[in-house]
Amino acid sequence: MTRPYVLVSNRGPVRFDLTDRSDGPELTAKRGAGGLVSGLAPLVSRTGATWVAATMSEGDRIVASGGGAEAEGMKVRLVDIDPATYKMAYDVIGNSTLWFLHHGLWDLSRRPRFDRRWREAWSAYRDKNSAFADVLLEMSPHRAIVLVQDYHLCLLASLLRQRRPDLSLVHFHHTPFASSDLIRVLPDDAAHEMLTGLASHDACGFHTSRWAHNFRSCCDELGITSPHTFVSPLASDPQDLSSAATSPACATELAWIDEHIGDRRLVARVDRIELSKNLIRGFIAFEGLLERWPRWRNKVVFGAFVYPSREGLPEYLAYRHEVESVVASINDRWATDDWQPILLDTTDNFPRSIAALRRYDVLLVNPIRDGLNLVAKEGPLVNERDGVVLLSTEAGAFSELGDVAIGLNPFDVSATSEAIAGALELPHVKRREMAQALRVRAAQRTPADWLADQLAAAEQPR
Ligand code: F6P
Numbered sequence: 494m495t496r497p498y499v500l501v502s503n504r505g506p507v508r509f510d511l512t513d514r515s516d517g518p519e520l521t522a523k524r525g526a527g528g529l530v531s532g533l534a535p536l537v538s539r540t541g542a543t544w545v546a547a548t549m550s551e552g553d554r555i556v557a558s559g560g561g562a563e564a565e566g567m568k569v570r571l572v573d574i575d576p577a578t579y580k581m582a583y584d585v586i587g588n589s590t591l592w593f594l595h596h597g598l599w600d601l602s603r604r605p606r607f608d609r610r611w612r613e614a615w616s617a618y619r620d621k622n623s624a625f626a627d628v629l630l631e632m633s634p635h636r637a638i639v640l641v642q643d644y645h646l647c648l649l650a651s652l653l654r655q656r657r658p659d660l661s662l663v664h665f666h667h668t669p670f671a672s673s674d675l676i677r678v679l680p681d682d683a684a685h686e687m688l689t690g691l692a693s694h695d696a697c698g699f700h701t702s703r704w705a706h707n708f709r710s711c712c713d714e715l716g717i718t719s720p721h722t723f724v725s726p727l728a729s730d731p732q733d734l735s736s737a738a739t740s741p742a743c744a745t746e747l748a749w750i751d752e753h754i755g756d757r758r759l760v761a762r763v764d765r766i767e768l769s770k771n772l773i774r775g776f777i778a779f780e781g782l783l784e785r786w787p788r789w790r791n792k793v794v795f796g797a798f799v800y801p802s803r804e805g806l807p808e809y810l811a812y813r814h815e816v817e818s819v820v821a822s823i824n825d826r827w828a829t830d831d832w833q834p835i836l837l838d839t840t841d842n843f844p845r846s847i848a849a850l851r852r853y854d855v856l857l858v859n860p861i862r863d864g865l866n867l868v869a870k871e872g873p874l875v876n877e878r879d880g881v882v883l884l885s886t887e888a889g890a891f892s893e894l895g896d897v898a899i900g901l902n903p904f905d906v907s908a909t910s911e912a913i914a915g916a917l918e919l920p921h922v923k924r925r926e927m928a929q930a931l932r933v934r935a936a937q938r939t940p941a942d943w944l945a946d947q948l949a950a951a952e953q954p955r
Pocket of ligand 1: 667668
């Protein structure tokens, strides 16, 4: 008999909001953004599993107090966490510490600083993991497989293991994993607690063997026995993508893009405004194209469809300002009466992002480090112009697409300009060949394969 499973992540697949109506407030559900949700939501809605996530809004808290809800075809159970505890755990530990650690984002001469406030935040992180554990202890069916997602919930398995030995616990890390040198930056006790928590799973999965290797090296470095590890890159759901690409909303957005860029070539990117995504070097590389290849002036537009993220963190707000000012100065320098070289769109508009993926001639995916990068797979699946993908060698997706995309060193701005120029000038036959190969490769795995890998990993003997 197949075993039931429960999916657990910090951000849920839907967000509940209270909307004012004439007859009183109404609870509405909106599907969440982000790679995890777009990859897994269609799958979970088909299999009837429960998705457990943290409360983030007042609407979420009402749902949590009612024991759960069904939305977008999914059973959702929300864990009520006091907002101040949540904020410390999410902002200080999840995003300023663990995200920076795994993506190598610290400027070590200045950050991090593990002070008293940080210690309080670590304790909030423990409390958050323990609130998830309480809900899971109570609601997980007998012999269920609990699929724990990401760095926000590293301590969960230690809290479940003894009390529910019937459960199988599988962790999946959607980010890169720090090298064994960098793990040494964390306070010893916190590094130990985190890795012991991860090692309490039956298995830990990663998008690529590079991150799995780093995880095992970190365990070795701290003398912790690594659990079974496995590699299972996530994939986009082709049906879900195709219905988004053929929707009337996407057609409207495609017309909007065409109106702004005319019949010029489009270099596009679709990302969160996120430090690891390397937006600024991308813009500087595009300016290098205009400088060094004057024939492309007025013939190409860089469409950056990038939406705000984690604005509770000063680093992200500052990064957004820097992005805006770099774009403004490039546009000031190069714009003509009828051409603006960079179209920076910071609205969180999913149909427009998909329209950009349909329309690109070149897709720039140049993160400085990325667990996978689903956009690199989604682009080729919906693109209609035999577009070329320029892909950072530091994205997990490079291990799957590296031989059919054009590889980039994300730090090498001159080489990135050259890669953009080369991609724009590739003969059409060659572009078609590459786009076809990318489509085949991007469609090779589905979210169902990813799920099957997680469930198989749960059967590992301990
Ligand atoms: O890479 C990890 C991840 O969870 C992605 O799935 C998602 O796009 C992103 O982080 C979202 O982060 P947050 O929940 O902080 O907005």
